[in-house]
Amino acid sequence: MQQLVAFDAGGTSTRAVIMDRTGACLGYGHAGSGNPVSSGIFAVQASLRTALQRAAQQHGQSGSGYSSAIIAMAGSSVQTFGKTFADGLSDLGLQGRVVIESDLLATFFSATYHDQGYALVAGTGAIAARIRAGQLDAVADGMGWLLGDAGSGFWIGHQVVRAVCAALDGRGPKTSLCVPLLAALGIDPDLPPLVQGRAAAAQQLIDAVYELVPVELSQFAPLAFDAVNGSADGVAQDILARAARALSTTLSAVLAPAVIGPLVFGGSILARGSALAAYVEEAAGGSAIRVADGVVGAAVLALRHAGTTIDAEMFARIRRTLADLRSA
Amino acid sequence: MQQLVAFDAGGTSTRAVIMDRTGACLGYGHAGSGNPVSSGIFAVQASLRTALQRAAQQHGQSGSGYSSAIIAMAGSSVQTFGKTFADGLSDLGLQGRVVIESDLLATFFSATYHDQGYALVAGTGAIAARIRAGQLDAVADGMGWLLGDAGSGFWIGHQVVRAVCAALDGRGPKTSLCVPLLAALGIDPDLPPLVQGRAAAAQQLIDAVYELVPVELSQFAPLAFDAVNGSADGVAQDILARAARALSTTLSAVLAPAVIGPLVFGGSILARGSALAAYVEEAAGGSAIRVADGVVGAAVLALRHAGTTIDAEMFARIRRTLADLRSA
Numbered sequence: 001m002q003q004l005v006a007f008d009a010g011g012t013s014t015r016a017v018i019m020d021r022t023g024a025c026l027g028y029g030h031a032g033s034g035n036p037v038s039s040g041i042f043a044v045q046a047s048l049r050t051a052l053q054r055a056a057q058q059h060g061q062s063g064s065g066y067s068s069a070i071i072a073m074a075g076s077s078v079q080t081f082g083k084t085f086a087d088g089l090s091d092l093g094l095q096g097r098v099v100i101e102s103d104l105l106a107t108f109f110s111a112t113y114h115d116q117g118y119a120l121v122a123g124t125g126a127i128a129a130r131i132r133a134g135q136l137d138a139v140a141d142g143m144g145w146l147l148g149d150a151g152s153g154f155w156i157g158h159q160v161v162r163a164v165c166a167a168l169d170g171r172g173p174k175t176s177l178c179v180p181l182l183a184a185l186g187i188d189p190d191l192p193p194l195v196q197g198r199a200a201a202a203q204q205l206i207d208a209v210y211e212l213v214p215v216e217l218s219q220f221a222p223l224a225f226d227a228v229n230g231s232a233d234g235v236a237q238d239i240l241a242r243a244a245r246a247l248s249t250t251l252s253a254v255l256a257p258a259v260i261g262p263l264v265f266g267g268s269i270l271a272r273g274s275a276l277a278a279y280v281e282e283a284a285g286g287s288a289i290r291v292a293d294g295v296v297g298a299a300v301l302a303l304r305h306a307g308t309t310i311d312a313e314m315f316a317r318i319r320r321t322l323a324d325l326r327s328a
Numbered sequence: 329m330q331q332l333v334a335f336d337a338g339g340t341s342t343r344a345v346i347m348d349r350t351g352a353c354l355g356y357g358h359a360g361s362g363n364p365v366s367s368g369i370f371a372v373q374a375s376l377r378t379a380l381q382r383a384a385q386q387h388g389q390s391g392s393g394y395s396s397a398i399i400a401m402a403g404s405s406v407q408t409f410g411k412t413f414a415d416g417l418s419d420l421g422l423q424g425r426v427v428i429e430s431d432l433l434a435t436f437f438s439a440t441y442h443d444q445g446y447a448l449v450a451g452t453g454a455i456a457a458r459i460r461a462g463q464l465d466a467v468a469d470g471m472g473w474l475l476g477d478a479g480s481g482f483w484i485g486h487q488v489v490r491a492v493c494a495a496l497d498g499r500g501p502k503t504s505l506c507v508p509l510l511a512a513l514g515i516d517p518d519l520p521p522l523v524q525g526r527a528a529a530a531q532q533l534i535d536a537v538y539e540l541v542p543v544e545l546s547q548f549a550p551l552a553f554d555a556v557n558g559s560a561d562g563v564a565q566d567i568l569a570r571a572a573r574a575l576s577t578t579l580s581a582v583l584a585p586a587v588i589g590p591l592v593f594g595g596s597i598l599a600r601g602s603a604l605a606a607y608v609e610e611a612a613g614g615s616a617i618r619v620a621d622g623v624v625g626a627a628v629l630a631l632r633h634a635g636t637t638i639d640a641e642m643f644a645r646i647r648r649t650l651a652d653l654r655s656a
Contacts, residue, residue, distance in 0.1 A: 102524060129525060136525035140497045143534055146486075146542060147493045158474075165475045169468045170581035196430060197457060197464035206471055214474060253498035 002067035004306055005055075005094065006298035007048055008106055009073040011035040011124065014044070015295040016051035017322060018059050018066070023303060023314040027061075028295075028325035029054025035074055044073075045088045052092060058325060068306050069094040072106030072298040101301050102136055104129040106294030107266040109301060113315035117261025120251045120280065120288070122269035124218045126152035128247075130254040131261070134304060140253035145214050151246035153269055157220035159239045161209055167235070168202040175235035180223050181205075221269070228275075243269070244279035251284055263288040296322060330395035332634055333383075333422065334626035335376055336434055337401040339363040339452065342372070343623040344379035345650060346387050346394070351631060351642040355389075356623075356653035357382025363402055372401075373416045380420060386653060396634050397422040400434030400626040429629050430464055432457040434622030435594040437629060441643035445589025448579045448608065448616070450597035452546045454480035456575075458582040459589070462632060468581035473542050479574035481597055485548035487567045489537055495563070496530040503563035508551050513537075549597070556603075571597070572607040579612055591616045624650060 003026065008015040011033060018027040031050035033043060048071065069092070089098055108119040108131050115134040121127055126149045127142030141148045149155050164181045166172025182189045182201060185208045191200035209217070227236035247270070251263075263281075265288040270277045272290055281288050291297070299318050300310055308314070331354065336343040339361060346355040359378035361371060376399065397420070417426055436447040436459050443462040449455055454477045455470030469476045477483050492509045494500025510517045510529060513536045519528035537545070555564035575598070579591075591609075593616040598605045600618055609616050619625075627646050628638055636642075 138522075139525035140499055142526075143493050143497075143530075144538065147490060147534060147537055150494075150499070162475060165471050166478075169471075171468050171476075171478070171577050194466075197432075197467035198470075202471075206475055209475055210472065249499050 002065070004302045005052060005066045005069040005092075006295070006302035007051065007069070007071040008103070008293055008295040008298040009035070009044060009048065009071055010103065010293065011074075014047040014051045015293065015298075016048065016055040017295055017299050017325070018052075018055045018061075019299055019302070019318070019321075021303065021306060021308060023299070023308075023310070023317040023321070025299065025318060025321040025325055027055035027057070027059025028322060028328075029056075029058060041088065048089065049092060058328065066094050068097065068099070068302065070099045070101050070298060070302045070305055072101045072103045072294050072301060074103050099301075099305050101298070102129075103294050104136060104139065105131065105134075105301060106297035107291055108264050109297030110266075110291040110294050111264040111289035111297075112262045113300065113310040113312065114261050116259050117263065118251065118254060118259075119264045119266065120247065120270065121266040122152050122247055123267035124153045124215055125149040126155065126247060126250060126267075126269070128250045128254045130256060130259055132259055137259070138254045138256070141250040145217075150250060151243035151269070153218035153221040153267075154215050155246070156224050156239060156243050156269070157217040158214075159242070160220045160224050160236075161205075161217055163235050163239065165202065165205065168199055168205070173235055176227050176231045176233040177223055177236055180226065181220060184220065184223070185209075225274070240276050241279075244276045247276070248280045248283040251280060255284070265290045266292075266294070330393070332630045333380060333394045333397040333420075334623070334630035335379065335397070335399040336431070336621055336623040336626040337363070337372060337376065337399055338431065338621065339402075342375040342379045343621065343626075344376065344383040345623055345627050345653070346380075346383045346389075347627055347630070347646070347649075349631065349634060349636055351627070351636075351638070351645040351649070353627065353646060353649040353653055355383035355385070355387025356650060356656075357384075357386060369416065376417065377420060386656065394422050396425065396427070396630065398427045398429050398626060398630045398633055400429045400431045400622050400629060402431050427629075427633055429626075430457075431622055432464060432467065433459065433462075433629060434625035435619055436592050437625030438594075438619040438622050439592040439617040439625075440590045441628065441638040441640065442589050444587050445591065446579065446582060446587075446612075447592045447594065448575065448598065449594040450480050450575055451595035452481045452543055453477040454483070454575060454578060454595075454597070456578045456582045458584055458587055460587055465587070466582045466584070469578045473545075478578060479571035479597070481546035481549040481595075482543050483574070484552050484567060484571050484597070485545040486542075487570070488548045488552050488564075489533075489545055491563050491567065493530065493533065496527055496533070501563055504555050504559045504561040505551055505564055508554065509533075509548060512548065512551070553602070568604050569607075572604045575604070576608045576611040579608060583612070593618045594620075594622070 006017050015030045017025050019025045029051045031047040104119050116132045119129045128140045130138040145154045164178050167175050187204045189201050224236045224239050227233035334345050341358050343358045345353050347353045357379045359375040432447050444460045447457045456468045458466040473482045492506050495503050515532045517529050552564045552567050555561035
């Protein structure tokens with residue numbers, strides 16, 4: 001029986017799984033970044049290659065002759081890099097067509113074998129999707145740091161830095177976010193004051209942040225969660241409350257009465273137990289299924305593309321055999 | 329009697345004035361961009377040179393042997409480029425020290441000869457200053473597009489684009505801003521819909537905006553003013569109301585009971601007759617003096633640095649003689 005390959009290519013790591021047509025996973029491997037926008041196309045191809053080699057090693061087979069392959073990656077990448085990408089993978093032993101799929105579908109199908117429902121992912125970015133007949137029927141946000149990603153890790157980190165800037169020059173309320181942010185950037189908060197009418201620490205903060213690529217501001221999102229948990233900081237509470245409302249609005253934009261199905265959460269901002277995630281669930285009127293990555297869903301997509309109908313038994317087999325491989 | 333030179337170096341143009349120690353302006357000239365951050369240091373030196381040559385031509389003298397010179401430019405440039413800048417101007421015939429001054433002081437002293445008060449400038453960026461004893465005593469905001477500039481042209485333009493993005497995917501209310509924004513970017517709003525669950529026009533908008541340098545979003549600020557004036561668009565009204573509150577907060581952050589003096593407005597966003605400017609004035613409890621640029625203030629600063637005390641008569645002479653030169 002011919003084997004299939006599924007890839008889940010994400011910003012920080014890439015995962016590959018080899019399986020048969022019954023949904024039994026035979027080999028699993030992971031490697032570095034799989035986001036062509038942040039890492040470049042050749043780095044991603046190298047990550048796919050390494051992840052597949054490791055999966056083949058675990059499987060104990062040569063790693064060639066797979067009958068079909070799907071690669072799940074960020075939505076915008078699908079359009080921009082799809083063709084070039086597939087062309088660069090001719091050495092991977094993938095017979096037949098390589099299909100690029102949205103990572104939103106992979107997130108959704110990591111939680112369910114039903115072919116309709118909703119996914120909300122909030123990591124560095126934020127995006128919601130409605131899935132119908134196994135396809136993306138509508139998406140909201142996912143427009144990147146400059147135009148959208150409201151409530152995302154970038155958005156929260158950006159608000160943290162702006163709130164500290166406003167606190168430092170008296171435009172905004174004092175906040176306990178100042179100390180950990182200045183510390184994270186190695187700035188002494190007690191520098192001699194006032195250069196051209198501005199506190200020296202504020203000027204150093206400005207200089208340090210403009211050295212970063214904007215999306216790197218997502219690294220400061222955890223400061224907001226820490227400040228809420230540690231000291232009930234009002235400014236941090238307000239930031240997270242606005243993030244929760246924004247994510248809820250993004251999800252609401254894709255809800256449709258005709259589409260009934262599970263709600264799936266992905267991304268670190270919607271992690272289990274956070275008040276933010278609880279707010280979004282309550283506003284949506286139901287509890288969400290959380291997934292840590294999209295590798296199960298990538299496997300589901302590979303089987304669907306091979307013409308297999310996934311039922312509860314097969315979905316359970318994918319999850320069980322993959323979990324065994326990942327803990328091996 | 330030896331002559332002085334004053335430069336007002338701004339983002340879109342640079343102005344030079346030659347004067348004597350009584351405040352009588354003798355020659356005026358202007359040239360291109362004077363912002364070293366956006367144009368580069370050599371381009372700015374060339375603009376200063378050209379502006380001064382034109383001023384010397386109008387004066388009908390050779391253009392050398394000035395006893396002192398001041399250059400007013402954006403605050404952050406003063407620290408970053410000050411020394412290198414002055415070193416590169418040795419061929420301008422400037423005897424003695426070249427002093428770099430904040431453009432905020434030049435804005436303030438373009439409206440008044442008093443040595444204390446307040447300035448609020450909202451163009452592409454936004455910043456407020458308290459002036460005491462002729463110096464910057466405190467500034468608020470002016471932290472740039474990523475960290476601050478709340479209520480500025482960039483900020484308004486950014487909010488316009490984000491509001492249109494939210495309207496296009498159903499996260500935000502419909503707004504009449506969509507049509508002019510898509511038109512400004514050459515995008516057909518009726519493109520065949522849905523690529524990967526997203527409207528084609530929305531995807532084209534995303535692609536077009538990420539091609540821009542972020543500060544270029546300030547070009548869309550006028551769309552908000554047009555939408556308020558033309559169709560009382562609620563989304564645009566909300567954007568301008570929030571801009572007004574943000575600018576008012578920025579100004580409030582520098583107000584001090586011990587400092588009584590004129591309030592000076594600069595920058596296109598605070599232009600005469602706008603509801604936005606009226607809001608900020610009302611919140612500050614007084615009417616502002618508006619200035620179109622900082623050249624009068626640069627002349628005042630040059631005289632102050634030469635040890636001259638400016639009184640009402642001398643200030644009137646600077647304004648009158650400079651206006652004559654500029655209309656010549």
